[in-house]
Amino acid sequence: MSQLEVQHVSQTLGGVNIIEDICITVQAGSIACLLGPSGCGKTTLFHIIAGLATPYQGTIVLDGKEITGTPGKLAYMLQKDLLLAHKTILANVALPLLLRGVPKCEAYEHARSLFGVFGLEGTDQRWPSELSGGMRQRVALLRSYLFNNDFMLLDEPFSALDAFTKADMHRWFLQVAEELGTTALVVTHDIDEAVLLSDRMYVMRGAPQRGIPTCIAGEVEIAHPRSDRKDFGLSEDFILAKRSVMELLRADQDDAR
Numbered sequence: 284m285s286q287l288e289v290q291h292v293s294q295t296l297g298g299v300n301i302i303e304d305i306c307i308t309v310q311a312g313s314i315a316c317l318l319g320p321s322g323c324g325k326t327t328l329f330h331i332i333a334g335l336a337t338p339y340q341g342t343i344v345l346d347g348k349e350i351t352g353t354p355g356k357l358a359y360m361l362q363k364d365l366l367l368a369h370k371t372i373l374a375n376v377a378l379p380l381l382l383r384g385v386p387k388c389e390a391y392e393h394a395r396s397l398f399g400v401f402g403l404e405g406t407d408q409r410w411p412s413e414l415s416g417g418m419r420q421r422v423a424l425l426r427s428y429l430f431n432n433d434f435m436l437l438d439e440p441f442s443a444l445d446a447f448t449k450a451d452m453h454r455w456f457l458q459v460a461e462e463l464g465t466t467a468l469v470v471t472h473d474i475d476e477a478v479l480l481s482d483r484m485y486v487m488r489g490a491p492q493r494g495i496p497t498c499i500a501g502e503v504e505i506a507h508p509r510s511d512r513k514d515f516g517l518s519e520d521f522i523l524a525k526r527s528v529m530e531l532l533r534a535d536q537d538d539a540r
């Protein structure tokens with residue numbers, strides 16, 4: 284069943300056509316990745332999906348209901364973790380529950396009950412500045428999960444991490460997503476990351492600043508089960524999927540010439 288549908292979305296900013304006729308479907312319980320070159324309009328599209336901007340054309344449907352231009356329906360995690368420095372990790376994580384009016388004791392108890400799943404045991408009374416980049420991203424992901432545990436929009440969630448931490452976080456993220464059954468749409472520039480994490484990838488094509496509005500160049504399905512991705516990065520399936528993405532991106536470069 285499709286949980287999120289982006290239907291024929293187009294956007295114009297400052298008289299420039301940024302994205303044109305974008306259609307994306309994310310199935311319940313799956314992870315989809317959105318790949319595209321810098322400046323092609325990924326953030327523009329994410330803002331529209333999150334309801335922070337209204338598109339010039341098109342609709343956003345979540346769980347069968349139209350939510351175009353309505354903020355607060357999905358969890359949206361930005362590239363920067365944006366943890367509040369003067370609040371403990373527990374207070375940071377519980378924030379979405381408190382904002383929703385959940386009493387403090389209940390909010391803290393619920394938030395604390397998920398620390399184990401997110402690998403954050405023993406950090407509840409620590410401060411954001413005391414944690415490593417990887418741990419801070421786990422905190423930010425848990426906070427997003429508590430904002431909306433059905434659907435998460437993640438904007439380059441691992442791009443600020445070093446290669447080793449990133450590889451650990453990929454393994455961890457796959458495990459947590461499986462355990463919680465959550466649905467996610469992830470923006471990334473990293474082709475390997477997209478192939479490793481997703482069930483389906485959407486490749487964006489365009490250069491709005493050169494008068495070429497961005498559209499979806501194509502989609503690539505990853506059939507390899509997400510529960511069995513331990514050595515997936517070394518497999519033939521991985522290389523085949525990566526090649527398909529690169530061909531779509533290369534077609535993009537050919538078009539731009």
Ligand SMILES: Nc1ncnc2c1ncn2[C@@H]1O[C@H](COP(=O)(O)OP(=O)(O)OP(=O)(O)O)[C@@H](O)[C@H]1O
Binds near residue numbers: 297324328
């Ligand atoms: N208010 C605006 N008026 C005109 N053009 C804009 C406006 N806001 C953004 N743009 C342009 O829209 C295009 C898409 O921007 P966007 O931030 O969505 O791209 P992106 O793919 O997220 O880029 P990056 O990967 O570098 O973050 C860019 O070329 C940008 O210059």
